[in-house]
Amino acid sequence: MKPEPLGAAAAALALFVSLLWGGNVAAIKFGYDTFPPIWSAFWRFLSAGMAVALWAKWRGVRLWPEPGEWRGLGLLAAMFTAQIVCLNTATAWTSAAYAVVLLNSHPLFTNLFGQWFALEEKITVQRAVGLTVAFSGICWLALGRPAAELAPYPHWGNFLTLVSASLLATRVLYTRGLVQKTHPLRTVTWQITLAVPAFLLIAAATEPMTLREVTWPPVAAILYQGPVIAGFCFIVWTTLLQRHSASTLSMFGFTVPIFGVLLSAWLFGEEIGSRLVSGAVLVTIGIIIVTRRAKRQPKHTEERQAAA
Numbered sequence: 001m002k003p004e005p006l007g008a009a010a011a012a013l014a015l016f017v018s019l020l021w022g023g024n025v026a027a028i029k030f031g032y033d034t035f036p037p038i039w040s041a042f043w044r045f046l047s048a049g050m051a052v053a054l055w056a057k058w059r060g061v062r063l064w065p066e067p068g069e070w071r072g073l074g075l076l077a078a079m080f081t082a083q084i085v086c087l088n089t090a091t092a093w094t095s096a097a098y099a100v101v102l103l104n105s106h107p108l109f110t111n112l113f114g115q116w117f118a119l120e121e122k123i124t125v126q127r128a129v130g131l132t133v134a135f136s137g138i139c140w141l142a143l144g145r146p147a148a149e150l151a152p153y154p155h156w157g158n159f160l161t162l163v164s165a166s167l168l169a170t171r172v173l174y175t176r177g178l179v180q181k182t183h184p185l186r187t188v189t190w191q192i193t194l195a196v197p198a199f200l201l202i203a204a205a206t207e208p209m210t211l212r213e214v215t216w217p218p219v220a221a222i223l224y225q226g227p228v229i230a231g232f233c234f235i236v237w238t239t240l241l242q243r244h245s246a247s248t249l250s251m252f253g254f255t256v257p258i259f260g261v262l263l264s265a266w267l268f269g270e271e272i273g274s275r276l277v278s279g280a281v282l283v284t285i286g287i288i289i290v291t292r293r294a295k296r297q298p299k300h301t302e303e304r305q306a307a308a
Contacts (some may be wrong), residue, residue: 004243014240017233018252022259024229025100028091030223031221034212037088038203042196044225049192056185063189065182071176076187076192079174083167084195085202087158094157097148097270099228100260102141102161103279105254106286108134109169127290136288143277150268188234197216217230254284 006014031040056063065073090098108131115123123131142158151157178187203209240249257280264270 006244006248008278012251014252017236018255019259020233022256023263026263026301027095027221027224029096032092033245034210034214034218036093038199038207039209041084041088042199042203043222043308044198045192046232047226048230052189055231055235061183062184065185066138069182073190077191079171081198082193086164086295089166090157090160092154094268095150097261097276098146098158099161101257101292102158103165104163104257105138105283106168109166110172111290113169113173130286130289134283137279137282144275150270
């Protein structure tokens with residue numbers, strides 16, 4: 001079916017979803033006073049997995065894997081687990097604003113690592129320029145030091161966020177090949193389903209279940225990350241992709257770190273300093289240069305946004 005033009009209503013909906021995604025890292029950090037990082041991941045994806053499974057059932061997608069799919073899904077779940085553990089730990093160590101910008105540098109790693117994947121485009125001069133610009137922004141940000149009360153280990157947190165971004169890029173590339181043979185909803189459902197027990201084991205072995213009495217605000221933060229981000233946002237984005245061009249919709253992704261920085265400033269009183277602004281601008285310009293002619297695939301975009 002030929003993509004429909006993106007009207008005002010669809011554009012507003014895509015922008016709203018981008019706003020919600022921008023708040024994801026801030027929501028992760030918001031709940032840390034009550035739920036430690038890995039317990040936060042466990043509760044988030046336990047609720048998210050149920051939301052995605054219900055959506056798949058409503059769509060009539062068969063969720064039980066074929067015999068030959070288990071190995072691929074298991075490897076995907078392992079990458080997913082490692083990426084989320086790095087992200088949640090990093091968010092506890094650095095500020096939400098720095099984390100959201102550094103995490104959303106993952107398209108650069110996708111382009112860089114894509115050289116070793118058959119389905120991906122190779123680096124051109126234009127892409128090399130974009131990668132260089134964005135990498136300079138990443139280095140400038142990674143060496144930054146947010147306010148101590150928001151970032152107890154800023155450099156380690158920034159570095160670990162970049163590790164998470166590179167793992168996310170690897171997972172997206174791997175999924176890109178996997179969904180050629182496996183339904184995208186099955187990959188999303190099983191990467192979460194297999195990761196949840198791993199989160200539970202890691203959390204039980206390394207963290208107390210809670211740090212203080214459980215109240216509604218941190219619970220709301222978990223529900224925001226789970227059913228809202230991986231449920232509502234996934235369903236809305238999938239619906240938009242069925243009707244509109246994926247390459248057009250992907251442009252709204254450039255607003256995610258902007259919303260994330262603004263929400264972090266609002267929730268935590270984080271100062272938006274010159275280093276954060278200049279680093280974010282360099283990363284964004286680099287991503288635009290790298291991706292402006294890239295051909296987007298709907299399945300690829302679905303999976304990335306559902307579980308990031």
